[in-house]
Amino acid sequence: MIEMFKAGLILTGALFMFLAALGLVRLPDLLTRMHATTKAATLGASLIMLAVALHFGEVAVVARALGVILFIMMTAPVAAHVIGRAGYFVGAKLWHGTIKDELRPNYDPLTHELKSGLETDANAVHHPRESDPK
Amino acid sequence: MSTVILASLALMSLALCLAFVRLYRGPSLPDRVVALELFSSMIVGIIGVVAIATDVPSLLDVAIVMALMAFMAAIGFARFLERGGPRDD
Numbered sequence: 001m002i003e004m005f006k007a008g009l010i011l012t013g014a015l016f017m018f019l020a021a022l023g024l025v026r027l028p029d030l031l032t033r034m035h036a037t038t039k040a041a042t043l044g045a046s047l048i049m050l051a052v053a054l055h056f057g058e059v060a061v062v063a064r065a066l067g068v069i070l071f072i073m074m075t076a077p078v079a080a081h082v083i084g085r086a087g088y089f090v091g092a093k094l095w096h097g098t099i100k101d102e103l104r105p106n107y108d109p110l111t112h113e114l115k116s117g118l119e120t121d122a123n124a125v126h127h128p129r130e131s132d133p134k
Numbered sequence: 135m136s137t138v139i140l141a142s143l144a145l146m147s148l149a150l151c152l153a154f155v156r157l158y159r160g161p162s163l164p165d166r167v168v169a170l171e172l173f174s175s176m177i178v179g180i181i182g183v184v185a186i187a188t189d190v191p192s193l194l195d196v197a198i199v200m201a202l203m204a205f206m207a208a209i210g211f212a213r214f215l216e217r218g219g220p221r222d223d
Binding site: 006011013018020022024025033034041042044045048049051052055056060064065067071075076078079082083086089092109 | 135156164165169175197208211213215220
């Protein structure tokens with residue numbers, strides 16, 4: 001029973017890794033490629049680590065396998081965010097079929113200034129408080 | 135069980151080849167960084183499968199170090215890219 005479960009976990013993990021690589025090759029621009037790789041590869045590595053934990057079944061190994069899963073799950077989104085941000089700043093081209101880029105009108109690449117979209121005259125008025133330093 | 139391990143290793147090697155295609159072709163530097171990031175995730179998976187195949191649990195430490203190095207490398211590459219400003223490659 002455990003053998004079959006383990007085999008299923010290993011095969012699904014390998015399949016998800018393959019799908020991630022396929023998406024990396026086939027998709028049109030940087031952000032869609034990252035969308036394919038980060039999630040699918042994280043899930044694939046986590047499934048294989050679960051299979052490792054099932055295979056050995058000792059406390060030390062299971063703890064380490066779960067540690068790997070936790071580490072991957074925590075660092076993959078951070079790394080993806082950082083690379084995507086750098087890619088946007090560097091000027092990676094978006095796919096020609098992109099419908100909406102909400103950062104484009106609100107962000108100034110030279111000064112790194114980001115508008116909130118709420119800049120009206122009423123919002124710009126400064127209201128001093130009692131606690132403000134003189 | 136050995137057939138499953140062989141099949142999964144073959145699938146992941148094929149995936150490594152596909153990622154290498156993107157690493158070679160990748161129109162811009164961030165694409166290549168994404169391919170390297172995927173490399174490290176797949177190597178973690180391959181190390182896990184090899185640990186099962188050879189019954190050596192210490193290989194998990196290698197996987198931990200691999201994941202850690204990949205994270206550091208991604209952060210470093212992103213800092214390097216951002217400091218360089220807009221580029222056209």
